[in-house]
Amino acid sequence: MLTAFFAAAAWGRVGLAATPLALSWCVHDRTGSWSGAGLAAAGLAVSEAVAGPQTARLVDRFGQSRVLPVLALAHAGALAAVVLALPGSAPPAVLLAAGLLVGASLPQLGAFSAARWSHRLTPATGLSRAFAWDAVANSAAFLLGPVLAARLAAGGRPGVALAGAAGLVASGTLVLALLRSSAPPPSAPPSARPVRAPRLGWPRGLRLPLTVTACLGVHFGALPLAVVAARPGAAAGLLGAAGAGGLLAGAALTRAPDPRLRPAALALALLATPLAVPGVLTGHVAVLAAVLALAGAAVPPVVVATTVAVRRRAAPWQLTSAFAWSASVSAAGVAVGAALAGQAVDRVGPPGAAGLAALAVAALALAVVGRGPIARGARRDPPVR
Numbered sequence: 001m002l003t004a005f006f007a008a009a010a011w012g013r014v015g016l017a018a019t020p021l022a023l024s025w026c027v028h029d030r031t032g033s034w035s036g037a038g039l040a041a042a043g044l045a046v047s048e049a050v051a052g053p054q055t056a057r058l059v060d061r062f063g064q065s066r067v068l069p070v071l072a073l074a075h076a077g078a079l080a081a082v083v084l085a086l087p088g089s090a091p092p093a094v095l096l097a098a099g100l101l102v103g104a105s106l107p108q109l110g111a112f113s114a115a116r117w118s119h120r121l122t123p124a125t126g127l128s129r130a131f132a133w134d135a136v137a138n139s140a141a142f143l144l145g146p147v148l149a150a151r152l153a154a155g156g157r158p159g160v161a162l163a164g165a166a167g168l169v170a171s172g173t174l175v176l177a178l179l180r181s182s183a184p185p186p187s188a189p190p191s192a193r194p195v196r197a198p199r200l201g202w203p204r205g206l207r208l209p210l211t212v213t214a215c216l217g218v219h220f221g222a223l224p225l226a227v228v229a230a231r232p233g234a235a236a237g238l239l240g241a242a243g244a245g246g247l248l249a250g251a252a253l254t255r256a257p258d259p260r261l262r263p264a265a266l267a268l269a270l271l272a273t274p275l276a277v278p279g280v281l282t283g284h285v286a287v288l289a290a291v292l293a294l295a296g297a298a299v300p301p302v303v304v305a306t307t308v309a310v311r312r313r314a315a316p317w318q319l320t321s322a323f324a325w326s327a328s329v330s331a332a333g334v335a336v337g338a339a340l341a342g343q344a345v346d347r348v349g350p351p352g353a354a355g356l357a358a359l360a361v362a363a364l365a366l367a368v369v370g371r372g373p374i375a376r377g378a379r380r381d382p383p384v385r
Contacts, residue, residue, distance in 0.1 A: 011168055013109050055108065
């Protein structure tokens with residue numbers, strides 16, 4: 001099941017996970033301003049969310065082997081410009097522009113890997129297990145990448161942290177470009193009947209999986225802030241428990257039957273419900289760790305089932321961009337969840353932010369239950385338009 005393209009995307013994703021923190025540290029080291037560092041990181045997040053699906057559409061149209069080398073070089077060049085040319089007295093507009101440039105050039109390695117799995121496999125031949133491996137790799141990357149970046153940056157080498165992240169991303173992207181045999185071929189809509197795309201440009205038929213992904217993003221944006229605000233001394237261990245639960249569940253899914261979206265969503269909502277109880281967040285740390293671990297373990301089945309739903313609903317000429325839209329919607333949900341959780345902490349305390357995290361997955365479950373056969377896992381292939 002594990003392949004060369006999976007390995008390349010996995011090590012590249014470690015660099016992707018490290019890039020925002022490494023960029024923030026590098027900008028702070030150069031300018032002495034944390035507000036400027038935050039501005040650059042915000043620019044990166046916004047531009048990645050907006051530009052990612054657009055570059056993925058180019059990949060769908062022209063193929064990974066032609067587009068990925070350009071992305072790798074553009075990203076490496078953008079980070080080199082930050083490391084070598086960003087002045088210490090840069091005004092806020094320049095810092096924002098630096099973040100926008102870096103984010104716009106970030107390769108969507110998760111989407112590229114998912115598209116390759118989809119090209120090689122079908123839901124009947126182990127596609128969900130492949131997506132489970134992708135989920136494990138992504139979780140591991142977002143545990144490892146920020147830690148490596150923080151260690152290098154805190155040790156006085158933020159430029160090395162950013163250069164290392166760039167090297168991982170660029171090398172993983174270039175290796176993917178060289179592995180042509182596993183890449184899906186370029187594809188375009190049938191010229192006789194042009195595809196009518198929604199105003200935002202995402203593929204048609206993805207409302208449910210994108211709604212699920214957005215709700216998960218809100219959950220992930222709100223929960224860490226709630227934990228850090230309530231239990232600052234134990235936050236690292238508590239969030240590690242949630243991450244460990246997700247990693248173990250993702251690993252189990254690589255050998256388990258295909259998860260179904262409806263039961264997975266209901267299980268996540270049920271296991272996250274204790275987060276809405278104020279006493280759980282502020283009570284015994286072992287109880288909170290268990291709640292977080294169980295809620296974390298319930299996330300991978302939802303992620304895998306949602307990814308399979310995206311694969312089933314996306315037309316061949318929209319495959320990579322469909323996965324990229326899923327990543328962008330998730331990032332937007334994280335931003336919204338973090339912003340709302342910050343307001344909740346200030347107004348009603350950390351339990352309010354934890355309640356928001358629980359409410360997000362409850363809304364996810366309601367959205368899934370209301371969509372009938374699609375949520376139960378029945379196949380509906382997209383119409384050819």
